[in-house]
Amino acid sequence: MCGRFTQSYTWDEIHALFEVAGAARNLRPRYNIAPTTEVDAVVDRGQGREVASMRWGLVPAWWKKGLKEVPATFNARAETVASKPMFRDAFRRRRCIVPASGFFEWTDAAGGKQPHFFSAADGGVLAFAGLWDRWTDPASGDELLSCTVIVSGANGWMAPYHDRMPVLLGAADVAGWLSVEAGPEVLRPAAEAALREWPVSKRVNRPGADDDPALVEPVDLEPEAGALL
Template sequence: MSIIGPRRNLRARYNIAPTTTVEAVRQGEEGREIVPMRWGLVPMWWKKPLKSVPATFNARAETVAEKPMFRDAFKKRRCIIPASGFYEWTGEKGDKQPHLFTAADDAPVLAIAGLWDRWSDPDGEQMLSCTMVVTEPSDWMEPYHDRMPVILDGKQIDAWLDGSAGTEILKPAEESALKEFPVSKRVNKVGNDDDPTLIEEAA
């Protein structure tokens, strides 16, 4: 993906939680740009306090075009959320085992389909926010979770960002596209995002 503007080295982060800031790629007037956004979409029309927003860090592919929280962004404000991988958990409550999912071919970035919006608080301060689109899991993914992020391939990115593609591309990734391995349970501690050993394979 080509991005306008000066090159930036983004800080490596290893355990990002909802409502914190992520980087998203959107289509600007002069080209694609990478912009920091709150992970957890707040629609433009939201009138209640920010703390009252429900969990909007994921948007279901099956309903994203109709749900009031997401439908306007689906029509007009799409983005890509780049990530080197994502976590899912197995096991019983209190003893959850995190698993890291990355590209099977070791590509450095997965292009996750997303939506973004711009919200203003009562004082007029503006905030950008985004959500990841999730879909039903592939057969391979199902033992780990009943949903998975929509990962777009290079041929789908243009059509997603310019709005010409619809929900027909919001499908689970091919089973050969991802690989998985268990990682440290220290991932379960929210806020611990600066430790690169978190993504090392656990014994």
């Protein structure tokens, strides 16, 4: 799936890629984003594209219980996003793009899970296909914007690390996705040459504890016990 990612880019990069409106502003870099925290999302609510802050973990508008009772909705499967009750209304009406500088997946290793960082092969910003919604807390009356990242099956290159991967929208798909004109046909695995990978510090395994640029720097893996050197 996609359970941790990074957002580290400039306003100029986002403006150029997604043609967002509004005055330039500073965007806080984040290197260890976990579900239920705030993320940047590109949306079009009828007055041009904008960058909005949203909870990562979609809460549908019709949800009647409390926020703590929402199931895990930080990812939506491409195969069922158009029909699953938690996502289908947002799929029809409220699409977004979640910009990312990269994401993490894990492999088994001695001493605990080994995180790997995946970023665009050209070093650019990734465009995760997403959905968003607006929910009102029945107890407090507070409004909450939230989103989810859509994931597809993994391509052959990604498969050794995980059987799922975020859907990466190409430049030609952005307008159709945000306008809700594009259908499920754009929710396909990325090309195998789209990403690059390297192992990173196990500090990534502590969401909320560490959030600094060193988290995405390459590290040397220790040889497994008994391995020939």
